[in-house]
Amino acid sequence: TTEHMYQYQGFWYHSVVGLQGIMWVEEHFKPRHEDLLLVSAPKSGTTWFKSLMFAIMNRGQYDCSTHPLLTTSPHELVPFSEIFFHLNIPFPNPDTLSPPQIFHTHLPFTSLSQSVLDSQCRIVYVCRNPKDTFVSLFHFLQKKEEENPREPLSFEEAFEQFCKGVSVYGPFWDHVLGYWKASLEWPERVLFLKYEDMKVDSSFHLKRLAEFMGYAFSLEEEKQGLVKEILKLCSFENQSNLRVNKTGRFRVGHMSMENNPFFRKGEVGDWKNHLTAEMAERLDRITGQKLNGYDLRFLDTLDK
Numbered sequence: 001t002t003e004h005m006y007q008y009q010g011f012w013y014h015s016v017v018g019l020q021g022i023m024w025v026e027e028h029f030k031p032r033h034e035d036l037l038l039v040s041a042p043k044s045g046t047t048w049f050k051s052l053m054f055a056i057m058n059r060g061q062y063d064c065s066t067h068p069l070l071t072t073s074p075h076e077l078v079p080f081s082e083i084f085f086h087l088n089i090p091f092p093n094p095d096t097l098s099p100p101q102i103f104h105t106h107l108p109f110t111s112l113s114q115s116v117l118d119s120q121c122r123i124v125y126v127c128r129n130p131k132d133t134f135v136s137l138f139h140f141l142q143k144k145e146e147e148n149p150r151e152p153l154s155f156e157e158a159f160e161q162f163c164k165g166v167s168v169y170g171p172f173w174d175h176v177l178g179y180w181k182a183s184l185e186w187p188e189r190v191l192f193l194k195y196e197d198m199k200v201d202s203s204f205h206l207k208r209l210a211e212f213m214g215y216a217f218s219l220e221e222e223k224q225g226l227v228k229e230i231l232k233l234c235s236f237e238n239q240s241n242l243r244v245n246k247t248g249r250f251r252v253g254h255m256s257m258e259n260n261p262f263f264r265k266g267e268v269g270d271w272k273n274h275l276t277a278e279m280a281e282r283l284d285r286i287t288g289q290k291l292n293g294y295d296l297r298f299l300d301t302l303d304k
C-alpha cells in the first residue's frame, strides 16, 4: 500500500523521512563554499555517484589495494541525509566537519534552502531514464519489504502509482525538472548528469564531473591511467562483487541497512525485461508530456 507516504510541497515522502528533518534542512542546512552536494531521485545511480565523487575527491590519498571503497559501503563514506532525519539526528552540521565534504540528499530543488544557494557550494544532480528508474525502484522496495514486512504493491499497482507521480520523492519528472531548470539558470553551480551518459561515455563524463567538482585531472594523472582506474574501482562489476556490498550493512547512528539491495543489475535497458509494451508506451507518453518544451531527453537503450 502507499499508506506510509505523505505529500509535502508537491512531493511524496516515505514516512520514515520525517517532515521535521526536511524542514530542518530547509531552515538550517548551510553547506560551505567548498562543499559538494550530490542529489538524485532514488534509484538513479546514487550509490555509483557517491563512489565516483568520493574516489575523485580523495585520489592520491590511497593506492588501489587499500582504497576505502573496497571495504566500506559508499553509503557510509557519503551518508545520506534522510537517515539522519529518520533517526532525528540532525543532518551533520557542516560547521563541525572540515571542508570539503560531500553531502547527499534526495530532496527536490524546492526544498534546498536559500542558504544552499547563497553558500555557492556546487550541486551534482544525477538522473536516469524513468523506465529503468521505476523497475529499479520496484525491485528495491520488494527487497526492503522482506526486511520490513508490509503488504507490498504488485508490479502493476506500483507502476500505476509511479505514473501518477506517487513514488518516493516523486513525481519523478518534477524532481528531474527542478534540477534541470536550476542547471540552466546556474550552470556553474549545478551540474546535471545522466546515468546512461556515464555508462556510455565514462571517461569523458568522469572528467567533466571532476572538473566541475574542482578536482580536474591533470594530463599527468590521465597519462598514469587514473581516470580508468577510478572507473574500474567504481564499476558495477567491481563494487557489486565486494564482500562489503554483498553481505555487509552500513551504519548510521544506531540504525543499519543492508548494502546488497543497492546493487542489482546496473544496466541500461533492463526495463525491457519487465515492462509490457503498453506500460513502456505509457511512461514514454507521460515523459514526453512532462518534458515538453525542455531540451531534455533520456537514453533508455544501448541497442543500436
Ligand code: A3P
Pocket: 040, 041, 042, 043, 044, 045, 046, 047, 048, 132, 135, 136, 137, 139, 234, 235, 236, 237, 239, 262, 263, 264, 265, 266, 267, 270
Ligand atoms: P538496477 O536496479 O537497475 O540494477 P541508487 O544507488 O540511486 O539507489 O540506484 C541503484 C541502481 O544503481 C541499481 O540499478 C543498481 O544496480 C545501480 N548501481 C549500483 N551501483 C552501481 C555502479 N557501480 N555502476 C552502475 N550502476 C550501479
